[in-house]
Amino acid sequence: MRRLPLASRVAGALLLCGALASCSSISTLFGGSDKPMPAELQPNPASMAVRQAWSAKVGAVAFPLTVTPSGSQFTVAASDGTVAVIDGTTGRDVWRASAGARVIAGAGTDGSLVAVVTDDNMLVGMADGKVLWREKLSAQAYTAPFVAGKRVFVLAADRSVSAYDGQTGRRLWSQQRPGEPLVLRQGGVLLAVGDMLVTGQGGRMTGLNPNNGSVRWDAAIASPRGTNDVERLVDLVGPVSRLGTSVCARAFQAAVGCVDASRGSVVWTRPANGGVGVSGNEDLVVGAETDGRVVAWRRDNGERSWIHDKLQHRGLTAPLLVGNSVAIGDSFGFLHVLAREDGRLVNRLATDGSAIATAPVVVGNTMVVVTRNGGIFGFVPQ
Structure with a gap:
């Protein structure tokens, strides 16, 4: 059998890694070493x-899902095109409909309009169980669309x-910057901070004018290094931790850092070898490293606060820091709850045995997790 060129094999492996969100490291994709136990x-x-x-249940999830809370409800999507708005208190559908094609990114919502991206490169706007419009994208997108101010913002591959008009789907503006040739099939950074649209482009966090896409500031969390395209891949990955104008994020396999979005200045960065996003509060930023160690950094200066090393090589999701706890899923369907102050295990919860698909989210008083098999579970403290 004829082998693909190295660049094609590398790119394919990176896309697979992003899709599964469970590769222990890029290096394990080559060289034939045994996967760590x-x-x-x-x-x-x-x-x-x-x-x-x-x-509750939706279809299987084989893409970088984002679960978007809005008040007491949340929005979720499945690979088969199902999009559902669900009540976070009861787990019952508010509405459920089809996007008309397989979903590869989503779901974003402002509580009224829902937006997803399908595998035929269509941006689809939905509301109240109906498709309102479809708009062709110039490239695939793996980051959930961001919906705000009656507009839909898309970060493409x-x-x-x-930016697109939320009522009609008409494109309003587009801005593109040069970058490295490889990209992760994984959710990136796209959010609002005040009157700015903040996004990740390569290893840089950028503040844009949401009205026209012009750049207001640009801050490097990590810079590409190395001699090949894989080593130079430092895309920012979601989710991020935003507290006021402080936005903390991870650059893939390179660093974790915080940016003051009011000035566009880097507050701190620290070397970190992880592939999923972070969570945080006023004191800590927490993330999972590639080997499964859960690390907490001080938000003010980036110094390490604690490390939990009992979940190594379990394919961890990005964490959720809420109240006195840090919740994090694994590829075996368990949700691990750690103490915020020192990282010790305080509880473990089972789902359906398939991998947790994305970081847990809080909807009202309920913590919601979604699995790759499409199981949706709501947990509440007693």
Whole structure:
């Protein structure tokens, strides 16, 4: 059998890694080394009481899903094109409909309009269970569309950022900057901070004018290094931790850092070898490294606060820091709850046995997780 050129094999492997969100490192894709054994689970102390309040179901999820809360509801999508708005208190559908094609990015919402991207490169706007419009994109997108101010913003795989009218889908503007040739098939950075649109383009966080796409500031969390395209891949990955104008994010396999979005200045960066985003509060920024260590950095200066090393090689999601706890999913369907102050395990919750698809989110008083098999679970503290 004829082998593909090296560049094609590398690109394919990177896309696969982003799609599965469980590759332990880029290096394991080449060289034939054995995959590390996942750490055995500790006894569950169950020292923090949490109960499963409800469960629901969508189709299988094989793309970089974003679960978007809005008030007491949240929006979720499945690979088969299903888009659902669900009540976070009961787990019941508010509405459910089809986007008309397989979904590869989503779902974004402002509480009224829902936007997803399908595998035929269509941006689809939906509301109240109906498709309102479809608009062709110039490139694939793996980051969930961001919906705000009656507009839909899209970060595409060619590193372009575009704005679309939320009522008609008409493109309003598009801005593109040069970057490295490889891109992750993984959710990137796209959010609002005040009157700015903040996005990740390569290893840089950029503040844009949402009215026309002009650049207001540009801050480097990591710079491409190395002698080949894989080593130079430093895309910012979501989710991020935003607190006021402080935005903290991860550059893939390179660094974690915080930016003051009011000035566009880097507050700190620290070397970090991870592939999923971060969460945080006023004191800490927390993320999972490629080897499964969970690390907490001080938000003010980036110094390490604690490390939890009992979940190594378990294919961790990005974490959720909420209240006194840090919740993080793994590729075996478990949700691990750690203490915020020192990272010790305080509870472990089971889902359906398939990998957790994305970082947990809080909807009202409920913590919601979604699995690759499409299981949706709502957990509440007791």
